[in-house]
Amino acid sequence: NNMYIFPGVGLGASICAAETVSDSMLYRAAVTLSTLTTKEELAEGRVFPNVESIRTVSRHVATSVAQLSYDQGIARTNPGRGESVETFVERKMYYPEYVPLFSRLFTH
Secondary structure, eight states: OHHHHHHHHHHHHHHTTOSOOOHHHHHHHHHHHHTOSOHHHHHTTOSSOOGGGHHHHHHHHHHHHHHHHHHHTOOSOOOOTTOOHHHHHHHHSOOOOOOOSSOOOOOO
């Protein structure tokens, strides 16, 4: 479960500059994760969501953790004016987009 929980915990805590990662934040992350396994995945005997949905899982976990840090008063930064916590998380997520290092010199 670490690969599902900790990317979201790290993102959620870092974007709001939480003073600490509390036990309740870890608990909230675990509870959030438990809600993300679909009925189909449960029927297949899976305990966790499909790994292909890891970015979605991380986004939900980060949103829950960040929201809790605001609720607990341990966050030192806030989303932009009028911006939801979920939108703030999405804006701060890393999207790996790579440019080609070499142009195509030869065609086949």
